[in-house]
Amino acid sequence: MPDWIQHTVWWQVFPLGFVGAEPEAAPAAPVVQRLPHLHGWLDYAVELGASGLALGPIFAASTHGYDTVDPFRIDPRLGDDADFDALIEAAHARGLRILLDGVFNHVGRRHPAFQEVLHRGPQAERANWFKLSWPRGTAPGSEPDYACFEGHRQLVTLNHDAPQVADYVAAIMDHWLNRGADGWRLDAAYAVPRRFWAQVLSQVRSAHPDAYIVGEVIHGDYAGIVRDTGMDAVTQYELWKAIWSGLNDRNLFELAHALERHNGYLDAFVPLTFVGNHDVTRIASRLTDERLLPHALAILFTCGGTPSIYAGDEQAFRGVKEERVGGDDAIRPPFPPTPAELAPYGWPIYRLHQSLIALRRRHPWLHRARTRQVHLANAQLVLAMTEAPQTLFVALNLADEAVSLPVPEARRIEVGEGQLVSEAGGVRVSLGPQGWAILTA
Structure with a gap:
């Protein structure tokens, strides 16, 4: 784990939603410079107390960003390499580290490697990148059955046993770290074999020993995953659930039990802690009694961990995640051009965040408490x-x-x-x- 992470508080942004990008990318659409929209929020993040900007997907994709088509290219709905470089420069000038979101369990159907499979059949050069099952009498143009992510046919699972896939992922991570990123969040890390991560991350760390790598893991053997993969941390969903559930049910035994387990994790690594992110109902909507929001924040900012704040939660944004097409829209809304245009009701919660983050700055040992x-x-x-x-x-x-x-x-x-x-x-x-x-x- 790099030394700098001990003092980091992340402000997490979902860029495609934040800047109001189109929900679907047209294949030949022109580049639209929307990443500069984030520049107007960097001082706001610093004044909040954040020292890192955790970005959701920013690479060329078909829709929500997790169906990548070209991970070496900035999504044209957001901008281009020059816009990325400018954001890195502006963030670093303010002391903000940059964490990127890497989608390496799967790719979108429009990814060139999979399109090659669809057009050339089993003879495609990169057919072994995927887990394919071909019908008998296969001819070019036939579509195979293929492994996909959690039943989503637009998300084609990569074959992590293929050496070419490991080299491809390592090359992507190296490319953007070389351009100034400070670390990676590994999307759906739980779905990828540990041996794959161990191989890729050892290769990446040889060139970037100071990079921070955190894996998205919902449940399971957190400590074992960190040990076997070489990640610095994983997401602490157990504690996230116990915080809002314990408060809602007036059952602090649940929270206390989760914190005891959390102590055990801290013996092995420092988890990424949060009460909200781009995949879950916002904490202000999740809590049945809004008067208990400070209680949730008090736990987040005093327990051991690397805290992350999902943009908007510090203003008590509401939003409910729904299991349907477009069900994430309410939790990934567009933001105004500047913080001055925010509604007034959220600023007391912003100031509460400032107070709690300032407390954590006064007591940096809380990172491992x-x-x-x-x-x-x-x-x-x-x-x-x-x-x-x-x-x-x-x-x-x-x-x-x-x-x-x-x-x-x-x-x-x-x-x-x-x-x-x-x-x-x-x-x-x-x-x-x-x-x-x-x-x-």
Whole structure:
């Protein structure tokens, strides 16, 4: 893991949606310079407290960006190489690292290698790039059956046993790292054999030892995947689910259990943590009680991990993901040209993010902090976030009544609201209904 990631907070953007690009790319459409639209938001990201810009797909594709047709070319709906270079320069000038989204489990049907298969049949030079099953009596122009990603026929799975595919993926990663990117998110990393990643990433790291590599993994053996592949981290979906589910159900036992498992992961690697991204319902819509949004953020910004904020969540954007064609549109909306045109209702949540990120900057050891339960009930939780010798306490109250909770050795409240009281039995914090506080030991 590169040293710089210890101080990184990502602001994640889905560019095709952010800039209002067409949902489908015409094969011969002219280049439209939309990437410069992001320049007007870089200072906003820095003022938020972010130190990295995590980009969704930006390479030539047919629709949503995950059906790649040319990973060596910027999507013409976004711009060209010069626009990419300008974005890298502008971001780096502000201290923002750039994370790219690599789709290496599959390609789109319009990818030249697959089109070659459709036109030339089994004799196509790159036929072994895919997992194909040909009908008897195959002739040029016949269409084979083929492995696809999770039943989506437009997403053709690559054959990760083919050495040419490994060389192809390594070449893509090298190309954009050479142009100034700082790391890669590996889309659908869970669907790709670990041995493939191990081969590719060792090759990439030989030229780019300071690159950050994080894999999208929903569930499974997180630590084992990191160990076997050479990735720096994977996405922490277990904790994401436990945060909103535990808050909604007033079941903080679920959250506490997930944090115990999270401690185990931290023994092996530092996960990418989040409460929202481009694939899930926005946290402000997911929570059934909007008063508990600060509680979710308090956990995100004090537990061990590399936090990521999905653009718009810091303004309490709403959006529900639906399982249908176009079901991601609500969570991938266009943004106005500048932050000044945002609606006023979201700025208090933006300022809350600023306060919590500033707290994390004051306590950089939180990147590897473990959690210890001090008090646990269905609707109350006190956690000690520790990386010896430092400790912060996080106190949460989900109930409609005020409570007094133990916070041993706490000296003052850093963020949140409450009142510290010293008693014979130790220090306690009084929290109002749906109250929360982060305290210094």
